[in-house]
Ligand code: TXA
């Protein structure tokens with residue numbers, strides 16, 4: 404399978420592959436026609452740059468220049484793993500990949516199939532998440548198959564993704580490190596490794612924030628996040644003939660009465676919750692429910708990336 408995938412990539416075809424975060428839609432990062440096809444298949448606007456996946460830290464200098472020592476510290480600590488570094492790009496990096504920005508996103512994923520693919524291909528693989536623009540990222544091969552299967556040349560099966568949310572993206576191309584997209588590698592873990600303060604974008608609106616399009620990472624079904632008080636009110640005001648809803652909770656405090664409604668209890672541990680979230684949203688996004696309601700998650704730092712994705716899925720907190 405890996406040999407076939409490598410051959411397809413060499414021919415400029417698209418191969419979906421598992422990473423530990425989510426499934427990626429991969430193409431040869433140096434082949435403009437293949438990159439253009441990624442944007443066409445995803446229906447993604449050209450101003451959203453792609454992450455280049457590499458096999459080995461030695462390849463960093465092929466794609467990036469003026470690399471901050473902080474980047475090497477983070478790479479040594481967290482690679483292979485769910486962290487993307489934004490660095491000043493080498494001039495040969497395609498404008499199609501970087502959306503004409505002077506920077507490039509780079510990551511070494513740790514999923515064994517991603518690693519085998521990258522090692523055997525021997526070059527960088529540009530890969531966004533393997534979903535249509537603004538939809539939820541896929542965390543199983545079946546989700547990729549259902550969403551984009553007829554347009555992809557091969558999907559490598561790698562089981563359910565271990566992390567389940569997209570990588571933490573950190574910009575090291577400016578003076579100070581800035582997290583552009585929170586992920587399961589937290590700000591504190593990064594700050595501790597670097598020994599410097601780290602900001603999260605948002606406080607800095609001038610910076611281009613990944614996924615800042617209205618309703619990114621979103622189900623098609625109307626989705627709302629509710630705190631305990633809002634949930635109490637919701638249940639209180641529920642009429643007996645209400646349209647069916649699905650509730651995703653993480654505490655055991657809730658139950659639904661009508662059989663056409665659905666209750667899913669996810670873990671109260673952030674890692675397990677992250678692992679299950681997208682698959683759960685996908686399974687509920689079938690048109691069967693008029694709305695998906697999500698119990699607000701705790702405020703602790705390990706929940707930051709989850710809160711970010713719930714906000715983007717619902718437009719509310
Ligand atoms: O976990 C992940 O990061 C997954 C797996 C497949 O590696 N990939 C992923 O790619 O989530 P994508 O394209 O769905 O999201 C990447 C985000 C985009 O929002 C893009 O705008 C941002 O990264 N990005 C990429 N290159 C960038 C750059 N040079 N500067 C700022 N943002 C960048």
Ligand code: MG
Pocket residue numbers: 531532540
């Ligand atoms: Mg994406």
